[in-house]
Amino acid sequence: MIQVQIASQLTATGVDGVRWVLVDPGEPGSTSTPSPEAAAAAGPAPAGASDEAPQGAPGRSLPLLKLMVVGLGIVLALWLAQALHGPARLPAWFPAEPPVPARGPVPGRAAPPSPAASAVEPGLTTSTMQPDLAA
Amino acid sequence: MNDSTTAALRWHDEAEVLGVRVRVFFFDPAEVDARPDFIGRQLPILQGTAARLLVPEGQRDTYRVGGLQAQPDAVLAHGNGLLCLSWRGGDGRALDAARWRQQWRADVMLQAIATAMAVAGQLQRPTAALWRGANLLCQFDPGPPVLECLASNIPAAQRYWDGVAQVSPAQLASFCEPRLRVLPGLAAEALHAA
Numbered sequence: 001m002i003q004v005q006i007a008s009q010l011t012a013t014g015v016d017g018v019r020w021v022l023v024d025p026g027e028p029g030s031t032s033t034p035s036p037e038a039a040a041a042a043g044p045a046p047a048g049a050s051d052e053a054p055q056g057a058p059g060r061s062l063p064l065l066k067l068m069v070v071g072l073g074i075v076l077a078l079w080l081a082q083a084l085h086g087p088a089r090l091p092a093w094f095p096a097e098p099p100v101p102a103r104g105p106v107p108g109r110a111a112p113p114s115p116a117a118s119a120v121e122p123g124l125t126t127s128t129m130q131p132d133l134a135a
Numbered sequence: 136m137n138d139s140t141t142a143a144l145r146w147h148d149e150a151e152v153l154g155v156r157v158r159v160f161f162f163d164p165a166e167v168d169a170r171p172d173f174i175g176r177q178l179p180i181l182q183g184t185a186a187r188l189l190v191p192e193g194q195r196d197t198y199r200v201g202g203l204q205a206q207p208d209a210v211l212a213h214g215n216g217l218l219c220l221s222w223r224g225g226d227g228r229a230l231d232a233a234r235w236r237q238q239w240r241a242d243v244m245l246q247a248i249a250t251a252m253a254v255a256g257q258l259q260r261p262t263a264a265l266w267r268g269a270n271l272l273c274q275f276d277p278g279p280p281v282l283e284c285l286a287s288n289i290p291a292a293q294r295y296w297d298g299v300a301q302v303s304p305a306q307l308a309s310f311c312e313p314r315l316r317v318l319p320g321l322a323a324e325a326l327h328a329a
Contacts, residue, residue, distance in 0.1 A: 002200050004256040004286065006248070007216050007263040008276040012143055012184050014214020018261045021282040024290060026201040
């Protein structure tokens with residue numbers, strides 16, 4: 001704030017009775033310039049002070065910084081939970097996948113007869129089969 | 136007319152106008168305008184004093200405080216303070232010494248005060264606001280509501296005048312005058328004066 005002093009009385013030798021009011025210095029970057037007297041009265045600028053705002057000023061990057069901290073916290077919490085309790089399981093209300101059928105015969109039931117060709121492993125192709133077995 | 140006893144200067148009359156104490160000194164323009172020295176011609180009540188111009192006559196400097204920028208007609212050093220003198224504004228007519236209150240223009244008065252605020256703010260010295268008309272010299276002593284209104288409305292006046300970087304005293308005065316007229320204390324005073 002800039003102090004403004006208006007003299008309330010005028011005498012033959014000077015002014016008398018000062019009234020003062022504070023004026024907002026205005027937006028940063030405005031064309032107003034402080035007087036040399038005011039600059040001298042203000043004294044040297046504190047260490048580290050600068051007229052130009054540094055890049056990534058706190059006013060602009062604060063929301064981004066908050067977001068990064070929250071995201072990092074969530075990742076850390078997930079990693080810690082997995083390390084302590086194993087892989088995450090789906091909640092009970094989530095539709096579970098159908099159980100994988102057992103490869104062996106179901107107890108109490110006889111395995112259906114299968115043709116000889118079906119005995120071939122699914123991953124094998126015909127080119128790798130034995131000719132005898134293929135016939 | 137009431138001769139003012141204020142600090143030995145012989146003002147001819149004074150009155151409270153819109154929150155401003157106005158002291159007036161009437162003179163004969165034919166005689167005063169013919170004086171060779173600047174002080175005697177423009178500030179006849181201070182003729183013979185040690186007041187001196189900060190810049191040569193006819194040259195105008197620009198003064199700024201916050202978003203207010205002014206070019207007073209003259210700035211003088213006078214003892215422990217400054218004198219900010221304006222003679223532009225008004226319609227150039229001579230005022231009647233008996234009816235000057237009714238003929239008074241508040242916008243001219245507020246412009247002179249705003250101009251003095253810019254000078255006082257930039258040079259950081261107590262400054263008296265003065266206006267010279269065709270046949271009178273005025274000194275303005277603004278009360279706190281007037282000073283606060285002018286000082287606090289600079290940003291609003293900037294926005295009102297299309298977001299100008301620097302508002303002029305005339306723009307600030309025209310913005311603040313209607314606001315001053317509706318202030319509770321000043322509105323009653325203005326009604327009484329009318």
